[in-house]
Amino acid sequence: MIKALFSILVxxxxxxxxxxxxxxxxxxxxxxxxxxNRIGPPWFQPxxxxxxxxxxxxxxxxxxxxxxFQIAPVFALASVITAFLYxxxxxxxxxxxxxxxxxxxxxxxxxxxxxxxIGGWYSTSLFARIGSVRxxxxxxxxxxxxxxxxxxAALLADTWxxxxxxxxxxxxxxFWLSNIIGxxxxxxxxxxxxxxxxxxxxxAETEIVAGSFTEYSGRFLALFRLTLDIExxxxxxxxxxxxxxxxxxxxxxxxxTIYLAEVLFIVxxxxxxxxxxARLRIDQMIRFCWKYMVPLGFIQLLINLVLKGILSR
Amino acid sequence: MDIRRKILTWARIKxxxxxxxxxxxxxxxxxxxxxxxxxxxxLERFGVQLKGAPRHADILVCSGPVTRQIECRLERIxxxxxxxxxxxxxxxxxxxxxxxxxxxxxKGGINSVIPVSAYIPGCPASPKAIIDxxxxxxxxxxx
Ligand code: SF4
Numbered sequence: 001m002i003k004a005l006f007s008i009l010v011x012x013x014x015x016x017x018x019x020x021x022x023x024x025x026x027x028x029x030x031x032x033x034x035x036x037n038r039i040g041p042p043w044f045q046p047x048x049x050x051x052x053x054x055x056x057x058x059x060x061x062x063x064x065x066x067x068x069f070q071i072a073p074v075f076a077l078a079s080v081i082t083a084f085l086y087x088x089x090x091x092x093x094x095x096x097x098x099x100x101x102x103x104x105x106x107x108x109x110x111x112x113x114x115x116x117x118i119g120g121w122y123s124t125s126l127f128a129r130i131g132s133v134r135x136x137x138x139x140x141x142x143x144x145x146x147x148x149x150x151x152x153a154a155l156l157a158d159t160w161x162x163x164x165x166x167x168x169x170x171x172x173x174x175f176w177l178s179n180i181i182g183x184x185x186x187x188x189x190x191x192x193x194x195x196x197x198x199x200x201x202x203x204a205e206t207e208i209v210a211g212s213f214t215e216y217s218g219r220f221l222a223l224f225r226l227t228l229d230i231e232x233x234x235x236x237x238x239x240x241x242x243x244x245x246x247x248x249x250x251x252x253x254x255x256x257t258i259y260l261a262e263v264l265f266i267v268x269x270x271x272x273x274x275x276x277x278a279r280l281r282i283d284q285m286i287r288f289c290w291k292y293m294v295p296l297g298f299i300q301l302l303i304n305l306v307l308k309g310i311l312s313r
Numbered sequence: 314m315d316i317r318r319k320i321l322t323w324a325r326i327k328x329x330x331x332x333x334x335x336x337x338x339x340x341x342x343x344x345x346x347x348x349x350x351x352x353x354x355x356l357e358r359f360g361v362q363l364k365g366a367p368r369h370a371d372i373l374v375c376s377g378p379v380t381r382q383i384e385c386r387l388e389r390i391x392x393x394x395x396x397x398x399x400x401x402x403x404x405x406x407x408x409x410x411x412x413x414x415x416x417x418x419x420k421g422g423i424n425s426v427i428p429v430s431a432y433i434p435g436c437p438a439s440p441k442a443i444i445d446x447x448x449x450x451x452x453x454x455x456x
Contacts, residue, residue, distance in 0.1 A: 029357070038355040044327065045360050051324035052371070057396040059368060205365035217368040217395040 007095055008085065017084050021229035022046040024267050028232070031271035046229070050222050058218030065122040072119030073216070073223035076112040080227055083108035084234045088166050088241045090259040091248070100160045105238060106147060109193065112227050113139050116202075119224075120212025131211025134282050135195070135202035141289035142192030142199070148297030149186035153179050153242050156304040162241055169245040176243060178307055182300040183243040185293050187269060190235040192289070194228060197274035201282045236266040325371070325397070326451045328360040332370035332394075336387055336423065337413075338377025341437040342404035346374060349440035356444065367393040372447070378406040378413045379420040391427045399430040399450060403443055408432045 007013055025046045033040025060066045083105050085095045113135055120132030154160060156175060157168035169175055176183075192199040203211030213224060240262035248255060280288065335343050350356055350363055364370045367390050379387060391400070402423040405411040409422045423429050430453075433446035 033355070033357060036352055038352045039358045040355075041357050041360060042327075048324045048327035048360060051320060052328045055321050055324070056371075059393075059395055210364070210366040210369060213369070214366045215368060221369060 012089060012095065013085060014081055017081065017230055017233060018226065020263075021226065021233045022050070024233050024236070024263065025229045027264060027267050028271045031268055032275055035272065035275040050226065053222035053225070054219055056218040058220055059215075061123055061125065061215050063124040064215065065124075068118060068122040069215075070220065072115045072122075073220045073227065076115035076119075076227040077223050077230070079108050079111035079115070080230045080234055084230065084237070086162065087234060087237045088162050089237055090252070090255040093163050097161060097163045102150065102154055102160055102162050102165065102242075105162065106150065109231065109234060109238070110139070110143065112231055113193065115227075116212045116224070119216070119220075120214075123212075123215035125215045127209040128212050128214040130208050131202045131204075131214065135212060137282060138192055138195075138199060138202060138285060141286045142189040142293070145185045145289060145293035145297045146189035146193070148294070148301060149182035149189065150238070150242055152182050152297070152301045152304045155301070156308055158308070166241055166245045166248065169242075170248045173246065175307075176245075178303055179243055179300070181296055181303070183239065185296050185300065186239055186243070187266065188273075188293060189289075190239065191270055191273060192285070193235060194232050194270070196270055198277040198280050199285055200279055201285060204279060232267065232270070233263060236263045236270075239266055322454060326454055329372050329447070329451060330362045330364045330370045331372045331374050331447075332364050332367055332390075333374045333376070334387065334390055336375050336377045336383050336407070337380035337419075338404060338406060342376035342407070345437045345440055346376060346403060346443060349443045354440055354444060359448075361447070368395060370394060371398060372450075373398065373400045374403055374443075375400060375407050375423045376403045378410045379423060379426050380418050381420055382418070384420050384426055387423075387426050400427055401431045401433065401446060401450060402429045403433045403438050403446075405434050405436045408434055411436065 010016065023043075023046075026041065026043050029045065030040040030043075060069055086097060086101045086105050086108075088097070117132045117136045120128040120135070153169075154165055156178065157165045159165060159168065191197075195202055203213060205211075208214075213221060216224060237259075240259065244262050246258060250258070333343070333346055348354070350361075367373070371394075373391060373394060375387070391398070400423065402408050406413060407423050410419055410425075413419045414421065420426065431446050431450040433442055435442050438446075
């Protein structure tokens, strides 16, 4: 009981993932700054932002539904942390696992977007409502390619559990080559999920103030920012577990280092992509996803089906 | 208790988020404020971020004299910000009304409507002066 509580709350649960996500945010912002030829924020920046926001006054608009307005950020945070507990990190086995957990993790990572939508909608600000509607519109565009990318990797491994997937790819390391298309499709879909720059129409600060977060301040805003950071780490860990399972037979320390390196690699790719692209309009974003990403996902699915047919003969 | 205070002050100094509001400037001060945010001066290394929503910001950066039309809007934006909040007046006009003082449509400097924490003179105030003013305001938080 105490051991389970420790692993949920401290390691590798809430506190560990919180610190890790702050460092991931720092890496993202620093790389973004360096790529723009700036110096960038110091390493403690995300910590300072978080502490400052927690200590600020929180304002709940009079028109807003105050219960939903306050519950939404907590709900979002809880769902990403739960998702994180089911992802294998530096081991083949996650803290908890069961058959079919890859689907559960994917849906748990969808919940923050729903929470952002609900929180934004019930804050009754016009800007927040536009942002929320855009967030939910975007959800329908990137969710399908993300599922296709990750589930076709699961298809090749012939299992619905993340444990089975990591074990399979660890035993057959060369198969990750067949999943390269899926990896990039999932990476771009993940950027849509995190509302990073080419897909940041939901919180476009130059047109709709701050999107769904317009009315949020203080503690609640801090929770939402923490949610997005943890979602970045959880998404990167998921991609690392599914697409880059290398060296899982090594000693613990080496595995832990490899895990951190993989997360950093994916965060670096996200920072690179968000630096070189500018924001897409919401209709361009939808068109891009359905015209290019979904067909690529289908190609990945076909490759894996054919490969599986060849293998099982 | 004391250490909690110290951490809080440290966080506030290290992470000032600003929002820029033009209360009727001739636009030169606004251009200088934008220039201070460009990669050349890179304010993000001090943790400064430009925010779009008054609810997220800590510092309201105002430029220009307060016109009678913008007066109630300025008040409303100030009210929308969450405590603790500060106001910086950028440019001579924002400090006192400047050359526009006494015009039929001008109320006066920013401090005729809302309390101001730091005044940065200059017509227009240069980016370096703006950064210097902001740093001085943050340093005064320590006391
Ligand atoms: S201080 Fe000078 S530059 Fe700034 S708004 Fe006034 S007139 Fe324009």
